[in-house]
Amino acid sequence: MADGGPLFELVGIEKRFTGTYALKGIDLAFAPGEVHAIAGENGAGKSTLIKLLTGAHQPSAGGLRWEGRPVAFRGPGDALALGINAVHQEVVACPHLSVAANLYLGDERVRHGFLRKRAMLRAGQHLLDGLGFAIRAEATLGDLTIGQQQLVATARAAHRGVRFLIFDEPTGYLTRQETEQLFRLIRALNADGVTIVYISHRLEEIFELADRVTVLRDGRLVSTRRTAETSERDLIRDMVARPIEELHYKRVVPRGETLLETRSLSGPGFADVSLTVRRGEIVGLYGLIGAGRSEFVTTLFGRHRSTGGEIRWQGAPVAIRREVDAMALGMALVPESRRDQGLCLNLGVGFNLALPSYARLSRFGWVDRGAERALARRQMDRLTIVAAGPGVHAETLSGGNQQKIVVGKWLARGARLFIFDEPTVGVDVGTKSEIYRVFADLLDAGAGIILISSYLPEVYDLSDRLIVFRGGRAVAEHGWKTAEVETILTEAIGA
Amino acid sequence: MPEPLVALDVPPLAPRPRLRFGFLLNLTLLGLLGLMWLGLSLGTDSFATLGNFANLLRQGSIWAIMAVGQTFVIITAGIDLSAGAVVGVAGTVVALLMKSGVPVPLAILATLGFGVAVGWVHAFGIVRLGLPPFIMTLASLTALRGIGLLMTNGQTIAGLPAAFSALARDSTLGIPNLFLAVIAVAVPCHLLLHHSRWGRHLYAVGSNREAARLSGIRVNRVLYLAYILSATLSALAGILTTARIGIGVATTGDGWELQAIASSVIGGASLFGAVGSVPGPLLGAMLLTTINNGANLLNINPFWQRIVTGGLIVAIVYLDQLRRPKR
Numbered sequence: 001m002a003d004g005g006p007l008f009e010l011v012g013i014e015k016r017f018t019g020t021y022a023l024k025g026i027d028l029a030f031a032p033g034e035v036h037a038i039a040g041e042n043g044a045g046k047s048t049l050i051k052l053l054t055g056a057h058q059p060s061a062g063g064l065r066w067e068g069r070p071v072a073f074r075g076p077g078d079a080l081a082l083g084i085n086a087v088h089q090e091v092v093a094c095p096h097l098s099v100a101a102n103l104y105l106g107d108e109r110v111r112h113g114f115l116r117k118r119a120m121l122r123a124g125q126h127l128l129d130g131l132g133f134a135i136r137a138e139a140t141l142g143d144l145t146i147g148q149q150q151l152v153a154t155a156r157a158a159h160r161g162v163r164f165l166i167f168d169e170p171t172g173y174l175t176r177q178e179t180e181q182l183f184r185l186i187r188a189l190n191a192d193g194v195t196i197v198y199i200s201h202r203l204e205e206i207f208e209l210a211d212r213v214t215v216l217r218d219g220r221l222v223s224t225r226r227t228a229e230t231s232e233r234d235l236i237r238d239m240v241a242r243p244i245e246e247l248h249y250k251r252v253v254p255r256g257e258t259l260l261e262t263r264s265l266s267g268p269g270f271a272d273v274s275l276t277v278r279r280g281e282i283v284g285l286y287g288l289i290g291a292g293r294s295e296f297v298t299t300l301f302g303r304h305r306s307t308g309g310e311i312r313w314q315g316a317p318v319a320i321r322r323e324v325d326a327m328a329l330g331m332a333l334v335p336e337s338r339r340d341q342g343l344c345l346n347l348g349v350g351f352n353l354a355l356p357s358y359a360r361l362s363r364f365g366w367v368d369r370g371a372e373r374a375l376a377r378r379q380m381d382r383l384t385i386v387a388a389g390p391g392v393h394a395e396t397l398s399g400g401n402q403q404k405i406v407v408g409k410w411l412a413r414g415a416r417l418f419i420f421d422e423p424t425v426g427v428d429v430g431t432k433s434e435i436y437r438v439f440a441d442l443l444d445a446g447a448g449i450i451l452i453s454s455y456l457p458e459v460y461d462l463s464d465r466l467i468v469f470r471g472g473r474a475v476a477e478h479g480w481k482t483a484e485v486e487t488i489l490t491e492a493i494g495a
Numbered sequence: 496m497p498e499p500l501v502a503l504d505v506p507p508l509a510p511r512p513r514l515r516f517g518f519l520l521n522l523t524l525l526g527l528l529g530l531m532w533l534g535l536s537l538g539t540d541s542f543a544t545l546g547n548f549a550n551l552l553r554q555g556s557i558w559a560i561m562a563v564g565q566t567f568v569i570i571t572a573g574i575d576l577s578a579g580a581v582v583g584v585a586g587t588v589v590a591l592l593m594k595s596g597v598p599v600p601l602a603i604l605a606t607l608g609f610g611v612a613v614g615w616v617h618a619f620g621i622v623r624l625g626l627p628p629f630i631m632t633l634a635s636l637t638a639l640r641g642i643g644l645l646m647t648n649g650q651t652i653a654g655l656p657a658a659f660s661a662l663a664r665d666s667t668l669g670i671p672n673l674f675l676a677v678i679a680v681a682v683p684c685h686l687l688l689h690h691s692r693w694g695r696h697l698y699a700v701g702s703n704r705e706a707a708r709l710s711g712i713r714v715n716r717v718l719y720l721a722y723i724l725s726a727t728l729s730a731l732a733g734i735l736t737t738a739r740i741g742i743g744v745a746t747t748g749d750g751w752e753l754q755a756i757a758s759s760v761i762g763g764a765s766l767f768g769a770v771g772s773v774p775g776p777l778l779g780a781m782l783l784t785t786i787n788n789g790a791n792l793l794n795i796n797p798f799w800q801r802i803v804t805g806g807l808i809v810a811i812v813y814l815d816q817l818r819r820p821k822r
Contacts, residue, residue: 054709056708056709075708075711076708076709076710076711077711077713080710080711086709088709092703092705092706092709093703093706094698094699094702094703094706094707094769095702095703095769096698096701096702096769096770097695097698097699097702097769101695101698105695105699105706105707105710105712106696106699106707106710106711106712107710107711108692108695110691110692113691113692114686114690114691115689115690115691115692115694115695117690
């Protein structure tokens with residue numbers, strides 16, 4: 001190792017994609033053995049940076065230095081050979097294969113050309129046990145929760161004689177306990193001398209883990225600071241270059257009539273839940289994963305049959321048997337994974353916005369193209385969706401703008417009650433505040449919101465009323481900031 | 496406000512691996528095959544004869560070999576529609592070579608080499624030119640048929656060496672040579688698929704190509720091998736068919752790609768990739784052959800076989816859907 005010099009260094013790095021810069025003029029040195037956090041909004045260039053570090057992309061200009069010597073990667077294999085590894089945001093692994101097969105993917109143990117399956121299974125289980133993960137090595141990866149898959153991905157990177165390990169938003173889908181296991185693992189790896197690059201939107205994680213933090217904005221490096229000498233406020237300012245008055249922006253509007261009321265509603269995974277949602281208010285549902293919140297709202301939305309109790313809509317009892325019944329009443333569910341369930345990513349923004357409204361936009365089966373365009377324009381203006389036009393594919397938009405499309409399509413159909421299931425998972429600070437503004441606009445427009453979130457500060461700051469779920473039941477209800485955070489957490493855990 | 500960290504004592508439990516669906520499916524197919532054989536033995540005088548049984552095995556063997564090759568491609572989430580056309584052209588090539596005086600073993604080797612070349616072209620189109628496998632191999636199907644007809648001018652090549660025909664017609668130790676050929680193909684293929692590094696990589700590419708790439712797997716190389724294997728096994732099937740019928744006909748194997756795909760899918764392979772085995776397509780091919788053979792013996796219009804095959808595919812893929820966790 002070059003004495004005292006950086007382990008891995010980027011010198012004057014540029015990366016262009018068909019003319020536009022993804023990264024420009026990046027000089028960054030990673031010291032051996034440090035935990036270096038990288039922060040920035042979506043589109044700031046973090047993903048591109050990771051791809052350059054792991055050899056998945058090659059720089060358009062500038063170069064990389066490893067232990068002081070220039071290196072060029074032709075592909076991920078070259079970076080792996082140096083001990084550079086990454087744990088990606090979306091779990092990048094093979095769901096059909098076993099955990100053990102994934103742990104050894106591309107690095108299989110072989111004797112005389114034959115796989116040493118049993119040896120890999122044993123060693124894999126040993127590795128998982130040693131890390132304290134309660135995961136069976138012979139299980140099929142796709143059967144695990146996303147969080148467990150993420151832990152497997154981490155274990156996989158850890159066992160490969162890794163020297164430089166990049167974490168890209170690893171905690172987005174993790175439960176609190178899984179997050180803790182992950183942090184313990186990161187600290188252990190770091191103590192073994194592994195240099196860590198940690199990318200996260202959650203600033204408190206950065207302060208908990210990192211020695212230094214670099215902020216990227218619009219493809220440029222804004223600052224690199226020691227975490228001990230900086231604050232969340234500084235980082236946010238560097239990231240967005242515009243003041244964010246409050247992280248969790250909330251607008252209080254007068255409440256109107258009752259939209260939805262459940263009386264002792266029971267269904268698969270929850271029982272005896274009574275709550276009301278009025279126009280102009282956010283009702284937050286907080287609880288641990290598996291507490292029954294998602295089951296409650298999907299039943300509300302007609303995806304499952306309720307087994308008892310009553311649902312009332314604007315004062316009158318209603319039967320919701322299918323999703324279309326809920327939509328016809330004016331309910332909209334914005335699902336947790338936008339990418340999978342909410343949008344047709346390879347189709348235009350306008351198409352996505354008009355999708356639920358085509359019955360209204362067509363006459364005798366023929367679509368009124370003018371009305372379709374007008375609807376798209378109206379929603380794009382109303383929600384300030386940033387896209388060159390309604391024909392632009394949804395996949396090219398930022399996470400916040402995609403979220404707005406999902407909201408916009410239901411607004412266009414006349415929805416009045418919006419159910420958001422984990423709306424800000426894997427979303428950066430700037431986009432988050434955009435989403436909160438969308439909430440505020442919805443409330444202004446007379447809508448009501450049910451907000452499901454596992455991120456307590458978010459539901460705590462935003463909810464007019466906060467309902468705590470545990471074991472399939474609503475165990476407590478609080479007004480806006482009328483209870484201590486610790487109290488709510490205790491209620492959710494049942495300690 | 497940082498969320499306080501609270502330790503939970505309950506560890507998340509990973510689910511136990513379930514009994515493999517593929518194993519159960521194979522067992523079911525085997526049972527179905529047994530039932531059909533039993534029914535046909537009782538229902539007809541001619542089914543349970545040595546002659547018919549040998550015939551059944553010979554017929555099934557050729558489809559089985561093609562289906563195994565097809566399965567490799569299907570595991571990568573691809574498809575090889577050219578398989579039937581390769582059978583025809585390979586049969587023509589091997590016949591023409593022998594007619595022009597090339598010794599039998601050399602002619603066979605050269606034809607297998609031709610299969611390798613065809614597979615290489617498929618992979619080149621898919622990997623380098625970025626064509627969808629469906630399109631690339633569909634184009635190849637048409638072109639290869641044309642090449643076969645061009646080479647023979649649409650005529651049958653007869654008068655092949657007796658030693659060549661004996662390959663397919665003879666038996667060794669009472670087992671038809673063609674069936675031995677299946678074993679010679681299936682055993683190494685099974686080992687390759689489940690016990691070699693390349694097999695792992697094949698499943699990985701079919702499951703998540705990006706993950707495979709980021710794991711340092713050479714995805715392109717895996718795809719080249721899969722398509723070459725499929726085309727080469729189809730070429731082998733063409734050689735064996737020509738030996739069996741004793742003449743080279745350019746139009747041999749018309750529609751067989753669908754038989755091969757059907758055998759593979761009935762045997763449990765998923766067209767979405769990453770699911771498939773070697774015993775599956777073998778059983779699938781035997782099942783389809785038995786339906787064909789049985790229909791002949793029972794004097795049922797052979798066209799029924801196509802309808803039954805269609806129904807079987809729908810039933811089995813529906814079962815496959817049922818086992819997938821719903822979101």
